Amino acid sequence: MINMLLIDMDDVIADLQQEWIRRYNKDYNDNLDYRKIDLWNIEKHIRPECGSKIRDYFKEPTFYFNLKPIDGAIEGIYKIMNILDINKIRICTYCLWDAVYGFSEKIMWIEKHIPELRDKVIIAKDKYLLARHDRILIDDAPHNLNEFSQFNGTSIVFDKSYNKELPYLRAYDWEHIFNLIKRINSELEFRLREPKIFNSF
Numbered sequence: 291m292i293n294m295l296l297i298d299m300d301d302v303i304a305d306l307q308q309e310w311i312r313r314y315n316k317d318y319n320d321n322l323d324y325r326k327i328d329l330w331n332i333e334k335h336i337r338p339e340c341g342s343k344i345r346d347y348f349k350e351p352t353f354y355f356n357l358k359p360i361d362g363a364i365e366g367i368y369k370i371m372n373i374l375d376i377n378k379i380r381i382c383t384y385c386l387w388d389a390v391y392g393f394s395e396k397i398m399w400i401e402k403h404i405p406e407l408r409d410k411v412i413i414a415k416d417k418y419l420l421a422r423h424d425r426i427l428i429d430d431a432p433h434n435l436n437e438f439s440q441f442n443g444t445s446i447v448f449d450k451s452y453n454k455e456l457p458y459l460r461a462y463d464w465e466h467i468f469n470l471i472k473r474i475n476s477e478l479e480f481r482l483r484e485p486k487i488f489n490s491f
């Protein structure tokens with residue numbers, strides 16, 4: 291059985307990129323396609339006059355609270371709640387330390403969209419500290435997924451343009467995530483005896 295399912299927030303259940311780049315395009319008269327960017331090297335995609343100011347959007351009040359849910363995410367989490375005890379589910383998220391509204395708005399966002407999980411939010415920069423063999427992290431960030439896997443956790447990559455090279459289980463949408471969780475939960479005992487089994491996913 292799964293001991294804990296950790297679900298990232300930004301660009302896994304909340305559509306940060308789309309709103310972030312929409313604001314940038316409007317302010318800097320650009321037409322950057324958020325679906326094609328490398329999020330972790332974003333400066334190479336944006337106008338020089340913007341530069342590090344691109345991260346100032348994270349500090350704006352209501353930025354995080356008003357993010358739209360990723361397609362299928364809310365429904366997907368409720369479906370997972372039908373097969374996994376709610377006490378085994380955590381939202382695991384972080385934002386820049388000086389995005390002072392972000393931390394509270396993230397909790398408020400969960401309360402708005404998935405109120406059952408409002409007390410099950412973990413604010414953690416170092417997600418690998420929660421890793422162990424029977425815990426799963428669904429995330430889009432390469433560093434989080436790499437570290438979680440290195441510390442013996444199971445990483446599920448939420449497919450994005452900037453994480454195509456990662457070798458872990460890959461989910462293309464929330465229906466896919468649900469099917470993976472269902473299968474891992476029922477077969478985890480077998481996987482512990484034969485770690486390679488999940489290569490067939």
Ligand SMILES: [Mg+2]
Binds near residue numbers: 299301302430431
């Ligand atoms: Mg993320």
